[in-house]
Amino acid sequence: MTEPRPGSRPTLEAVAEHAGVSRATASRVVNGGDGVRAHLVDRVRTAIRELGYVPNHAARTLVTRRTGAVAVIIAEPEVRIFSDPFFSRQVRGIAKELTAHDTQLVLLLVEDRGDYDRIERYLAGGHVDGALAFSLHTDDPLPAITRRIGMPTVYGGRPGWTTGTGDGEEGNEGVVYVDADNRGGAREAVRYLLAQGRKRIAHIAGPLDQTSAADRLSGYRDALAAAGPELFAEGDFTPAGGARAMAELLDRDAGIDAVFAGNDLMATGALRVLRESGRTVPGDVALVGFDDAEPVAESADPPLTTVRQDIEGMGRLMARLLMHSLHGGPDGGRHGRITPDPVITATALVRRASA
Secondary structure, three states: OOOOOOOOOOOHHHHHHHHOOOHHHHHHHHOOOOOOOHHHHHHHHHHHHHHOOOOOHHHHHHHHOOOOEEEEEEOOOHHHHOOOHHHHHHHHHHHHHHHHOOOEEEEEEOOOOOHHHHHHHHHHOOOOOEEEEEOOOOOOOHHHHHHHHOOOEEEEOOOOOOOOOOOHHHHHOOOEEEEEOHHHHHHHHHHHHHHOOOOOEEEEEOOOOOHHHHHHHHHHHHHOOOOOHHHEEEOOOOHHHHHHHHHHHHHHOOOOOEEEEOOHHHHHHHHHHHHHOOOOOOOOOEEEEEEOOOOHHHHOOOOOEEEEEOHHHHHHHHHHHHHHHHHOOOOOOOOOOOOOOOEEEOEEEEOOOOO
8 A cells, every 4th residue: 555755745546545445436535426335435534534635626626516615695885794793693504504514605795886796707707606695685786697697596585686687576486595584573573562552653664675674564564554654764774773763753753652673783773762762661662673683682771572583594594505506406516406485484572671
């Protein structure tokens, strides 16, 4: 048996010889191929470990036509991404699932519209096998970009964008996405406030060019169809946006006795304005948020009643669906098909001290 010279890099041939298998068998094990008997897989992996073999990434890419990397694209500016725990939790879930598949995460941020040219060049350049994208807005060009270059993509959030192909939202047929039951969760939150005897329930919505915000507004209206426009204000999913919307609502209607905010960060902004106006929470005004994103809800004073969604779980599911698409086709190739049906995760109302 020929061992590698001291200081030299072990080769695939050395691994094959050390394991007592053919080079082709060793290559299939290294590159994740099928059709190798379990005891031979064990022998090759033992040889890899004992020799300290590290696959040549460039050569592996030529053989497998995969890079072993996935782009995670967040369609928000950097200041939002690093101040909103929703994003870190979703990326954490994605990262855990990709790690389990020995796949690297490449984070791409969108500071402004000009960044999409850079992102398109990167995706088209063959640097990644697929993409995971979330927090898209109605006019986001990313779906048209990924469709144009044939990039397998899974989205976070119900599609509400136009495709850029002239066919409107109908062109989203077959889009794979993961989302929570935003409408159902909002409906449950408002019904809970009604059950507490609240009469004037206002809603602070997120930006309505995002489907999560639009769906939560729909859930609010499902439960409170008679609510007038004076009980609605649009925020931007930030504490400052929630504060502005809360001040606007109080100017319109001083008798508001409950607020359903479209996310926890906006709820904290609303809480500050309510206190500054001399109102107690939940005594004078009950308050419910959405997300249950640590540490926002629990660290608020009082802790927020909120609608919990499994943010990390949604990230893991997005990555799992993409991995299935990349590896689950009849030829194990990058164009494997998966069901286009939406995958909805559950939501649940978490009752705390603010409502």
